[in-house]
Amino acid sequence: MQVPDLWLVQKAKNGSMAAFETLLSRHSRRVYNLLLRLSGSPTLAEDLTQETFLTAYQRLPDWRGVGALSTWLCGIAVKHHLAARRKIHFTEALDEHEDLAADLSSDPLARYTQHEAKQALDTAINTLPTHYRDVFVLVRVQEMRYREVAELLDIPLGTVQSRLAQASVLLQRALSHSTEGLPQKGTKRHVL
Missing domain, CATH: 1.10.1740.10 (RNA polymerase sigma factor, region 2, helix turn helix motif)
Structure with a gap:
């Protein structure tokens, strides 16, 4: 215990x-x-x-x-x-050298795809404007409550919510561009 x-x-x-x-x-x-x-x-x-x-x-x-x-x-x-x-x-x-989870599939393509997706997410988070990145990391990655984040950053609760929403939109845009060309689940990739 x-x-x-x-x-x-x-x-x-x-x-x-x-x-x-x-x-x-x-x-x-x-x-x-x-x-x-x-x-x-x-x-x-x-x-x-x-x-x-x-x-x-x-x-x-x-x-x-x-x-x-x-x-x-x-x-x-x-x-x-x-x-x-x-x-x-x-x-x-x-x-970029964070270890992949030990329970990953032994399929090299699956590991590569997951690693590439993680890199794309890390890169996208790092390119967010700092005021959006701070809120996104604290709420979504560290799983802190909105009120805790508002107190920590000394901003209103509504600002936390709006920055989180804007960060999510920016990340979705960035990730939709960065994952183009990666094999999608259930699709076959032809090798010449």
Whole structure:
């Protein structure tokens, strides 16, 4: 049975580095993936993940235990990302070397098609204007509630909804162009 986050937080507040390290190992992948999606840069995502957990360690006494710890950590991560974005211009593409799921079909064409579709989606997300990308990643990828996103980004709830809708439209357009020529499920591709 996994020890609850709240118990580990209490231990960490009392000085237990082992408890904080457990929290770090439990939540760092989610924070990193969020920052990778937001920034499009593996290097920056790593740096911001470290900054997020340093800030979390310093502010751990401030966490009231309301809501999930992962949501609080993602909030810190988003704030670090927004601060970094004000300082630098993002040009790196999303990391294309993410492992394919282990349960993929052994059919090489199916693996190729799924990998190409994932790359197309990552590329399309990375080309969204940042205000649409932030909302899309937080709601659709990180599965945060609209209200949480509104509070995190300090925007009205209606703005979250409209940006999400616009991001979806832009992604559909981009993906309809990028998937042309890929074999569709149930169709045969002739090889010369």
